[in-house]
Amino acid sequence: MDETEKKGGYAYLIDWIIRIGDLCLINFFFLVVYLVFKDTDTFSHSLHYREKMIAFLLINLCYFIVSSFIQFHISFNIAYLEKIVQRSSYFIMSYALLLTAGSSVFNIVNIRVVPWLIGVFVLCTLFIGWHILFRILLKSYRRRGYNYRQVIIVGGGSNGIKVYEALIFSDFGYKVMGFFDDNLDKADNMPNYLGSTDGIQSYVKSRKIDEIFCTVSANQEDLIYELVRFSEKNMIRFHLVPEFHKYIKRRFSLHFVESIPMLSLRYEPLQHFMNRFVKRSFDLVFSGLVLVTVFPAVYLICGFLIKRSSPGPILFRQKRTGIKGKEFYCYKFRSMRLNKEANSKQAVEGDPRVTRIGNFMRRTSIDEIPQFINVLKNDMSVVGPRPHMSQHTELYSSIIDKFMVRHLVKPGITGWAQVSGCRGETKTVDEMEERVKRDVWYLENWTFFLDLKIIYLTIYNAIKGEKKAY
Template sequence: MSHRYATFIKAINLSIDYVVLNVSMILAYLIVDKSYIIWINNKNYLPIVLVFNLIWLLSANITRFYEQVLTKDSIHTYRGVFKTYLLFLSLICFTVLIIIGTKAYYITRQYLFYSLALFAILLGLWKLIFLAIRKSDRALLTDFRKAVIIGAGRIGTDLYNFINYNPERGYKIVGFFDDNTPIANVSLYLGHTDECIQYVKSHNIDEIFCTLPNSQSDKIEQLMMAADQNLIRFKLVPEFYYTHRPTFVQNFGHIPVISIRPEPLENMLNRFFKRLFDMAFSLFIILFVFSWLFPIMAILIKLSSPGPVFFVQKRSGRDNLAFNCYKFRSMQVNTDSDNKQATRGDARITKIGAFMRRTNLDELPQFVNVLLGNMTVVGPRPHMLKHTEEYSKLIDKFMVRHFLKPGITGWAQVNGLRGETKTTADMLQRVEADVWYLENWSFLLDLKIIFLTFWGTVKGDKNAF
């Protein structure tokens, strides 16, 4: 499948799914409602429409429903439909029946049943139609463009191998042009660079990829101008790049600047919305959970062992600045807390402490850290200062995680990378997950991580001890 169609088809899928969802709600309204008020004028009905739409977006994001819509076969497509619909159904029931309530908006259980049932049926039928259309038009979507590569060195060979192993990008490499006959890919050698434009014109080649080094800038400029004059797309591959990872290119005027990783939270608007959510969420937890749970936990902690209710420890924060991290004390007071990690069966952990650690209740005071601004709800977990110093010498990318504020939960934690790190390899996995989060942050990803954290707490985590 051509990579050029992926975003378009994904947008079409998402849009029609929303049409199906809202049509289902309208039909259910017409079937159940006896007030004869036109649905669009019913102010009690419209908030529920918004809730349904937002929850479908969240469910689809959690299950990655709209990824690879062009390449997933029918079994994987319907498996995705089933998983996403079940999650959607669960979140709707939880949100509408438990949090919002049905009386406030005069929404009956009968309406919920009809709307959800109609949505399931219509969604299943639409996906069947989509698969049929995709199968019949697969040849149209496979819009391969013929291309040549100027430069048969390391960069040109890497580019050829990538395109060869990723046909969904929509390119077919015809061959190479280079002033020196390449040792590798000799069968694909088409001639010297001066012969390229003529060959491209006579063989209806669509695009040219130029991988020549900067030392040949004059020749690159000549080829670029010739391609423009002959209506040929010319793409320049920079001489310097990281072979092991994607890069992020910004333009400073006419100067391209390559960043070794994207950082969505460097955008001030993204950072503002994340901070706004942090404050709202932490205030909600402190007012409606921490306020009544704190006296209970304080009594239980005091009864379990002598010492303070809170455990305060210096941790590494954003830009590696130390801050006081607050937790409910889950261990007996000891002199090893700043040097030794908790282990399975650790004798220092009290009985109530073991329960708090399994259910993550010991982390609850960190919402105060979030309000103070030295932590966030979702981000890399903060480490002891000693561990930061030790692992920064052992793992190359360890300090990258400190570009972000530390979080109460994170991508590493919901993927099972929590608890004791027995080896450097264990810490490396956690760091890679934290760096992935830094590069791929989105608000919906934060919501997904919060949901998975809650779900993990309910079902239990073998690494929580």
């Protein structure tokens, strides 16, 4: 196989393989459903040839309709696992709703809510599994040197080196051919110096370069303009990489006011109404179910044991800092004996104030269950940064720069920091900074499926028991 064939690596077939795989999976799934349930009353009547053909056409037509609106981006050079899961799930939900509507119009299936939900869940799981498997295989294929894009970097300064280090992972599908820069003093610092910028155009044409990453300073306007013009004329993707990392080392969010680009310090998914609607809807449903089913039994059992362990109320109220710094009363099962330091001193390992039942509730997170009342009241969310006592907010906001950023979203019963190792007492400022860092990461990377992942890890850790929960 010559270099050109290796470079392409059957790229034109990749999207077709994904679509054919999708259709095979979906058709096989519904074939199994039909064979299993054909003798039951799941179908409105015995399906003859005409009804079978209508069902077959609906199953495949609905796929093509939905796929025209929702793209998977599996074959993109850079595609994140969470995004693949999210898009695949949205696809199946949209597909299931459209197919259900079509089946109802032609009176093919008797829709029952529970079997329908189970079927959608199974299909969604299979669909996500297939897409993840294909992405893993594609990354492995690229790692072996196939299906890559040849790129060059213009500018050999620190910005160019950072771009190079980000692109050299071969499973992203990029092959960095080298650097162009007019400053010969930088040549020794570049992994592969190709020459001055005068030679870019001839090199790009002779080597069939796919993309150009320009990292030169903004004052080289003539060079940038010429590269843009050349790239567009020769159908080459051009990327301008500004040197913002010198003074702010984080992801930016790019917006436009008319044609004027504006950079925000961070991208916040929960600024979008639809994302807030999804999160709040889930909070209401989930907290409602917990308060109706689990909470009454837990309240009776834990309430009895709390009363026996020490005098005082069953529930404990404490002022915490909520969204945008607004204070609210956070509810918990009382796990300590009544004491004057309850609203100022953090619980520590072996804390004598904690009762025996309190110790058990803290290790299993049962003491947090009353906070579903806070979720219902809209003070909190099921998932979000854990709320701190008001005194601690004042203290840490004065010594940790990003501390108040975590209050841009509602606090949660559980959060990313807690399930990723930052639970329990914070003995040093460094430990609190690490917790804040993870809370801010959650704010910038929120997805509904990340919330589900955190809930799963919280339940798993509660069953397993956590050493830092005291």
